[in-house]
Amino acid sequence: MTPREERYGDRLYSHRNPGEADRLGALARVFDPYSFERLRPLATPGLRTCDVGAGLGTVAAWLMDACREQATVVDLDVRHLGGRGFHEIQADITEPAFTPGLFDLVHARFLLMHLRERENVLARMARWVRPGGWLVVSDAWDLGPASSPCAAYRETAAVASELASGTTGSDLNLGRSYPRPLAGLGFTEVGFAVDVPPLHGGGPLARFWSGTANASRPALVERLGDATVDEALAYLADPATQDLGIAMVTMWGRRP
Numbered sequence: 001m002t003p004r005e006e007r008y009g010d011r012l013y014s015h016r017n018p019g020e021a022d023r024l025g026a027l028a029r030v031f032d033p034y035s036f037e038r039l040r041p042l043a044t045p046g047l048r049t050c051d052v053g054a055g056l057g058t059v060a061a062w063l064m065d066a067c068r069e070q071a072t073v074v075d076l077d078v079r080h081l082g083g084r085g086f087h088e089i090q091a092d093i094t095e096p097a098f099t100p101g102l103f104d105l106v107h108a109r110f111l112l113m114h115l116r117e118r119e120n121v122l123a124r125m126a127r128w129v130r131p132g133g134w135l136v137v138s139d140a141w142d143l144g145p146a147s148s149p150c151a152a153y154r155e156t157a158a159v160a161s162e163l164a165s166g167t168t169g170s171d172l173n174l175g176r177s178y179p180r181p182l183a184g185l186g187f188t189e190v191g192f193a194v195d196v197p198p199l200h201g202g203g204p205l206a207r208f209w210s211g212t213a214n215a216s217r218p219a220l221v222e223r224l225g226d227a228t229v230d231e232a233l234a235y236l237a238d239p240a241t242q243d244l245g246i247a248m249v250t251m252w253g254r255r256p
Contacts, residue, residue: 007076007094008114008168021056021080023211027110028058029204031248034195035059035109035138038250042134043067047104050074052093052125053111057081063107074100093121104133109248113139116169119181126185129255135187136252139175143196144244152231153243156213159223163216175249187253195248201241209245210236 039059043049043066051060054073061084064071072087081088091098094117106129112118122137129135145157164170179192199205210233213220220229235241 005169006167007092008164008170016077017215019211019214023208023215024055024080026204026208026211028056030197030208031109031138031195032058032062034193034197034248035107035250036062038138038193038252039063039105039107039136040066042105042136042252045069047133048072048102049105049107050100050103050128052100052106052108054078054081054086055109057084057086059107059109060084060086063105067105072100072103093124096120096124099124100128102130103128104130105136106133107136109138110140112137113172113174114164114168114170118171118174122181123185126182126187126255131255133255134252135182135255136250137178137182138248138250139178140172141175141194141247141249142172143247144199148243150232150235150241150243152228153235155224156220156229156232157209159220160212160216163219172246175247178249179251179253182251182253185253186256188256190251190253192249192251195250196244197247199236199241199243199245201236201238205245206236206241 043063045068047067049063049067050072052074054060054075057073060071060073070087073081074089074091076092078088078090089100106125115121126135145154148154161172179190182190197205
């Protein structure tokens with residue numbers, strides 16, 4: 001990494017930052033119902049599961065309830081995961097030697113899109129799935145902001161995306177390439193789905209975008225000025241706003 005680069009969560013969007021749990025919680029409220037819908041046909045009692053990049057642990061908690069087994073959670077920072085009976089592993093999953101074990105179902109949401117080593121990590125995650133087990137991966141497709149009728153929202157979201165790409169290597173359109181990566185790894189019964197939630201002013205998806213803008217506000221203001229960023233935040237808070245944000249593309253496959 002160059003001096004300006006960092007891992008996702010080192011500084012930008014760190015779990016230590018005030019408001020990060022609220023930002024992640026808003027994202028979970030939007031996308032958890034879609035994730036549960038995709039996992040429900042696969043998550044049966046008795047399965048050993050692993051949620052990679054578990055964040056607040058909402059998906060892991062659902063998996064533990066659905067499978068009636070302890071869920072393993074892996075994250076670079078596990079401070080928001082304690083007290084719910086998970087098997088917690090605090091680790092950097094980009095380390096080539098890291099392996100949490102062998103599982104019947106491995107899940108990761110909005111994780112690979114933030115990793116420079118995403119192809120290598122996906123290949124290693126595939127090896128954590130036992131033969132006959134499932135790998136389920138979700139990432140973003142940035143459908144909404146670029147076509148928004150609000151110029152301030154368009155510009156602020158575009159600069160935030162550029163900032164994430166240049167700082168942490170994030171790709172907010174990684175999901176557009178799915179499900180080809182799983183097929184390329186030899187998985188069978190490969191499928192995918194696209195979920196596009198609406199953005200309502202003041203709602204959870206709008207609050208997620210506002211939290212994202214506030215977390216990187218100094219850099220956004222440097223590029224756009226206070227007035228544009230404030231206009232975008234006001235648009236996201238306005239109850240009359242009806243727009244789009246990110247879509248979630250989920251791919252799944254069975255390891256032969």
